[in-house]
Amino acid sequence: MIHKSLSIVVATGLIGAATLLGAAPAFAREPVSSEPPRVELVLDVSGSMAAADIDGETRIAVAKRAFGKVVDALPETTQLGIRVLGATYSGENKKTACQDTQQILPIGPVNQVAAKNAIATLKPTGYTPIGLALKEAAADLGDTSATRRIVLITDGEDTCTPPDPCEVARDLAAQGTHLVVDTLGLTPDEKTRKQLVCISTATGGTFAAANSEEELTDRVQQLVDRAAVPPPVQPATVTGTADCANAPLLAPGVYTDREKISEHRYYRVAVQPDQELRASVSIALDRAVQPDYGVLLKAATKDGRELVRGLDAGSGRTDVLSAGLRWSADEQKADAKASAEAADADEVEETTQTEVCLIVSNSFASSVVTQTGMPVELSIDLIDASHAPDAPGLGRGFLFLLVLAIAGLVAGVLAGWITRYWVATWREN
Numbered sequence: 001m002i003h004k005s006l007s008i009v010v011a012t013g014l015i016g017a018a019t020l021l022g023a024a025p026a027f028a029r030e031p032v033s034s035e036p037p038r039v040e041l042v043l044d045v046s047g048s049m050a051a052a053d054i055d056g057e058t059r060i061a062v063a064k065r066a067f068g069k070v071v072d073a074l075p076e077t078t079q080l081g082i083r084v085l086g087a088t089y090s091g092e093n094k095k096t097a098c099q100d101t102q103q104i105l106p107i108g109p110v111n112q113v114a115a116k117n118a119i120a121t122l123k124p125t126g127y128t129p130i131g132l133a134l135k136e137a138a139a140d141l142g143d144t145s146a147t148r149r150i151v152l153i154t155d156g157e158d159t160c161t162p163p164d165p166c167e168v169a170r171d172l173a174a175q176g177t178h179l180v181v182d183t184l185g186l187t188p189d190e191k192t193r194k195q196l197v198c199i200s201t202a203t204g205g206t207f208a209a210a211n212s213e214e215e216l217t218d219r220v221q222q223l224v225d226r227a228a229v230p231p232p233v234q235p236a237t238v239t240g241t242a243d244c245a246n247a248p249l250l251a252p253g254v255y256t257d258r259e260k261i262s263e264h265r266y267y268r269v270a271v272q273p274d275q276e277l278r279a280s281v282s283i284a285l286d287r288a289v290q291p292d293y294g295v296l297l298k299a300a301t302k303d304g305r306e307l308v309r310g311l312d313a314g315s316g317r318t319d320v321l322s323a324g325l326r327w328s329a330d331e332q333k334a335d336a337k338a339s340a341e342a343a344d345a346d347e348v349e350e351t352t353q354t355e356v357c358l359i360v361s362n363s364f365a366s367s368v369v370t371q372t373g374m375p376v377e378l379s380i381d382l383i384d385a386s387h388a389p390d391a392p393g394l395g396r397g398f399l400f401l402l403v404l405a406i407a408g409l410v411a412g413v414l415a416g417w418i419t420r421y422w423v424a425t426w427r428e429n
Contacts, residue, residue, distance in 0.1 A: 046086030081107030098160035240265030258373030
């Protein structure tokens, strides 16, 4: 989904601070799964795959041969399964045809002979229920801690909506189960391309097109190889709230959430007196939005006083919007000192820590009405604050006026002497 992965930094010092608050912060570092990534190939075997427009051969024949080459090159440890759609029902009942999807090879260590035999007898038959096939493929992969990936190969758009495959992809991504869908279009037209891009974008996957057997083999090999390598950073799933009081307390790290159109999401971060907060947010546009939109990341106190903000805006085709901010507790000390001076107070109370509310909001507008929010990636870091030297004080009140008067007098006298010298010299010449 979102595609600028950031390195995770975990600050153990926040544990003690959170104890004082009475709640432990949520950490972004999740247990690393020992299970290998699980991959399922979803192959379209609908009637359109019988078209003979790839190097003079049918699409299904080219797809079988390309997949056979890929299977031969896979290591035996690859966890691979195969699901097909539109492969068995050739009747006229659309309701029945749109339920036509089967898993023909269970997910497990790859068996080259079994995998190739499973697709050898496939013949282009029925409709194209992509949305249903994606839901079933996600169930095939199971609810495990392992990275899960679907590679969808099709030559056309879904002909069985509902369910809409884009909405299915958004719903799967919103479940936070580390599921990515890569899509591959065989000689796709523009409508098919848009749908496949929508599916892959919603889950953080990729789209590719193939117009020859060589391209198809290369693309499938790349996708399966990529699926076998877990991502270096896996953001932790977190759920923001509608107010600061109930917001989750976060430790440094990378988090993922979902935010609806024009929604506000709140999170909390505990900042020590000698720390600087650095935070950024990225929202991936997984659906078409209206022009003129923006993303706002704001840091505020628990009572709603704004500390600092960062924003980004767009008015055209943009895949990701990102905004960032930085704030240190020294700034709060400076504000407190200024307030104390204004009130003629003698002492400024030392602050042990500050609980900062991070607010993520957007100004998107979309014709796509859905309860599934936009994918959000939130990065939080706490570093040692860099102390800027204090500026020399000039005092206040009558003392400040006296300093200004003396400075003005000296400047005036010097200006007069210089002018007199210049005039005298000019006349003499």
